[in-house]
Amino acid sequence: MFYPIYLDLHGRPCLVVGGGPIATGKVRGLVEAGALVTVVAPAVGADVVAWHESRVIVWHEREFVAEDLDGQFLVYAATDDREVNARIYRLADQANRVANAVDDLDHCNFIAPAVARQGVVQVAISTAGSSPALAKQIRDQVQHEVLTPEVAALAEYLGSWRSEVKRHIDTYQRRQDLWEGVLEGCVPGLLANGQQPRADEAMREYLRRAAAPHDPHARCVVRDERPDVCRACKGV
Ligand SMILES: C[C@@]1(CC(=O)O)c2cc3[nH]c(cc4nc(cc5[nH]c(cc(n2)[C@H]1CCC(=O)O)[C@@](C)(CC(=O)O)[C@@H]5CCC(=O)O)C(CC(=O)O)=C4CCC(=O)O)c(CCC(=O)O)c3CC(=O)O
Numbered sequence: 662m663f664y665p666i667y668l669d670l671h672g673r674p675c676l677v678v679g680g681g682p683i684a685t686g687k688v689r690g691l692v693e694a695g696a697l698v699t700v701v702a703p704a705v706g707a708d709v710v711a712w713h714e715s716r717v718i719v720w721h722e723r724e725f726v727a728e729d730l731d732g733q734f735l736v737y738a739a740t741d742d743r744e745v746n747a748r749i750y751r752l753a754d755q756a757n758r759v760a761n762a763v764d765d766l767d768h769c770n771f772i773a774p775a776v777a778r779q780g781v782v783q784v785a786i787s788t789a790g791s792s793p794a795l796a797k798q799i800r801d802q803v804q805h806e807v808l809t810p811e812v813a814a815l816a817e818y819l820g821s822w823r824s825e826v827k828r829h830i831d832t833y834q835r836r837q838d839l840w841e842g843v844l845e846g847c848v849p850g851l852l853a854n855g856q857q858p859r860a861d862e863a864m865r866e867y868l869r870r871a872a873a874p875h876d877p878h879a880r881c882v883v884r885d886e887r888p889d890v891c892r893a894c895k896g897v
């Protein structure tokens with residue numbers, strides 16, 4: 662069983678050994694995550710050269726040496742030599758680095774998932790190495806069927822209310838109930854229909870009700886006009 666997490670690599674030194682297409686893909690992902698990337702390889706592709714010249718990364722034009730691991734947080738061994746990759750992994754693992762030899766499950770203390778992305782929402786899929794092709798297929802399915810632009814917009818919208826909800830609603834339990842109600846209610850539909858002012862209105866009403874759950878005057882504005890779209894308010 663692998664333990665799934667999302668790492669904050671911003672400002673963290675990360676090493677990629679190798680400079681072919683596979684290594685380049687790893688470098689791209691790490692740079693996008695804000696990591697400070699060092700590449701070690703005698704020969705690299707055009708992207709790595711360009712990133713090096715524009716100081717996005719540092720490239721050492723030579724073979725790997727053990728000292729390259731010093732100070733690194735995460736290490737990808739992505740050369741075309743399985744033995745070299747395995748040795749890099751063993752050294753990195755002994756030094757407690759987060760390390761992956763590409764396509765070699767026995768020499769990974771983390772494995773790369775297939776990732777579906779839309780805005781701030783990311784879904785990472787792993788089969789624990791049983792079938793990367795299946796992980797990829799599930800990813801494509803999630804990307805097309807679940808992660809619609811509406812889902813990403815909804816996540817950002819809910820995020821924009823998060824601190825206000827925390828400020829006004831005093832217990833975790835009540836905040837949990839509020840968010841559950843919001844997600845089951847009219848807000849997602851209103852946003853998807855481009856009616857953000859109405860969604861804001863509904864959010865304010867949810868906040869009022871959660872802050873004063875026994876107040877008989879706190880009524881949902883949306884339910885009054887569109888009971889069909891506001892499941893959460895039914896029976897209130
Ligand atoms: C254990 C792991 C270690 C790691 O590399 O992290 C690993 C290992 C191996 N991969 C192999 C083969 C393939 N890998 C892919 C693709 C991906 N492989 C990825 C991850 C992982 N691959 C980790 C486990 C992930 C999990 O939990 O499922 C993905 C998800 C993420 C990424 O690499 O970034 C990326 C798709 C992402 C995307 O597209 O976004 C394809 C398909 C393709 O390329 O189209 C094939 C051919 C089809 C097939 O074999 O399924 C082989 C056999 C080599 C051989 O037969 O010689 C091994 C070694 C072995 O099995 O022994």
Ligand SMILES: NC(=O)C1=CN([C@@H]2O[C@H](COP(=O)(O)OP(=O)(O)OC[C@H]3O[C@@H](n4cnc5c(N)ncnc54)[C@H](O)[C@@H]3O)[C@@H](O)[C@H]2O)C=CC1
Pocket residue numbers: 678679680681682683684685701702703704705706723724725739740741742743745763764
């Ligand atoms: N290219 C592909 O489509 C796939 C590749 N892979 C795996 O990924 C590995 C890498 O693939 P590619 O990027 O295509 O390789 P590649 O052959 O294009 O590049 C290999 C890189 O490793 C570097 N290198 C070799 N020995 C080194 C050493 N001792 N120290 C530092 N750098 C060294 C080379 O300079 C070169 O930059 C493959 O061996 C294979 O295991 C897996 C699936 C598909």
